[in-house]
Amino acid sequence: MTLRYLSSGDLILDIALVFRVSISTARIAVKVTCHALWIRLQPLYMPIPTTETWVHVAQGFGRTWQFPNCIGAVDGKHVQIKCPKNSGSVFFNYKGTYSIVLLAVVDCNYKFVMVDVGAYGKQSDGGVLEQSKFGKRLQQGKLPLPKDLHLPNTSLPAPFVFVGDEAFQLRTDFFSPYPGSVLNPSERVLNYRLSRARRCAENAFGILVTRWRILKRTMGERPANSESNVKAMCVLHNFLMDAYTASEDSYCGPGYADSVSPLGQRRGAQW
Numbered sequence: 170m171t172l173r174y175l176s177s178g179d180l181i182l183d184i185a186l187v188f189r190v191s192i193s194t195a196r197i198a199v200k201v202t203c204h205a206l207w208i209r210l211q212p213l214y215m216p217i218p219t220t221e222t223w224v225h226v227a228q229g230f231g232r233t234w235q236f237p238n239c240i241g242a243v244d245g246k247h248v249q250i251k252c253p254k255n256s257g258s259v260f261f262n263y264k265g266t267y268s269i270v271l272l273a274v275v276d277c278n279y280k281f282v283m284v285d286v287g288a289y290g291k292q293s294d295g296g297v298l299e300q301s302k303f304g305k306r307l308q309q310g311k312l313p314l315p316k317d318l319h320l321p322n323t324s325l326p327a328p329f330v331f332v333g334d335e336a337f338q339l340r341t342d343f344f345s346p347y348p349g350s351v352l353n354p355s356e357r358v359l360n361y362r363l364s365r366a367r368r369c370a371e372n373a374f375g376i377l378v379t380r381w382r383i384l385k386r387t388m389g390e391r392p393a394n395s396e397s398n399v400k401a402m403c404v405l406h407n408f409l410m411d412a413y414t415a416s417e418d419s420y421c422g423p424g425y426a427d428s429v430s431p432l433g434q435r436r437g438a439q440w
Contacts, residue, residue, distance in 0.1 A: 178382030244370035
């Protein structure tokens with residue numbers, strides 16, 4: 170019932186009719202199941218990252234997207250919800266809808282390394298990062314990040330970094346692109362490489378929304394229940410990415426994510 174509800178995007182009323190249960194029973198079933206999915210699957214498919222985890226992620230970005238020392242692409246996604254009573258404008262976002270924010274760190278294979286769900290929709294991605302547990306630990310230097318490592322063909326050690334778009338503050342451990350359009354060749358190359366790495370987060374969100382169609386509409390649950398739904402979908406996303414290979418009928422088949430042509434040109438995803 171829960172998988173049908175999350176993947177089809179049908180209203181809870183339609184789900185209740187299909188399974189011949191009351192609406193309240195269907196809601197309780199979804200709530201309990203999503204909580205159980207997160208509790209049981211998170212330690213297996215989205216464990217708390219260790220130093221070894223970050224090293225493995227960095228190796229993947231260096232090998233796949235030629236961006237060494239990158240330990241994750243960071244981005245935020247607004248998940249539309251029904252405006253809670255007496256909530257004022259805290260959930261009202263720049264798109265003119267009400268939402269909570271999914272902030273995610275994504276690896277080179279479009280899997281979620283970490284997620285933070287539930288921030289108010291009025292906050293920017295940069296603000297969400299600063300207020301999240303992940304962001305606070307990053308600012309305080311409490312994440313188990315690897316020690317500096319020299320880049321290919323260099324002898325000077327360089328820090329491991331997260332990458333994101335212009336919404337995030339530039340730091341020694343967080344790269345964002347050079348602003349503006351008047352850039353020198355080195356800056357343009359860096360922006361291009363950073364964009365390739367950063368697109369992993371956008372691709373992960375694209376796959377998530379395509380496969381879990383409830384994210385294409387407004388969730389009618391309370392914010393806490395919507396948060397639980399999103400966390401369950403994220404961990405199911407990782408489970409299915411591991412369970413299926415890149416075939417026509419897989420969870421992430423051809424066209425669901427960016428690819429690179431034999432000539433080195435990036436082909437955008439079709440979601």
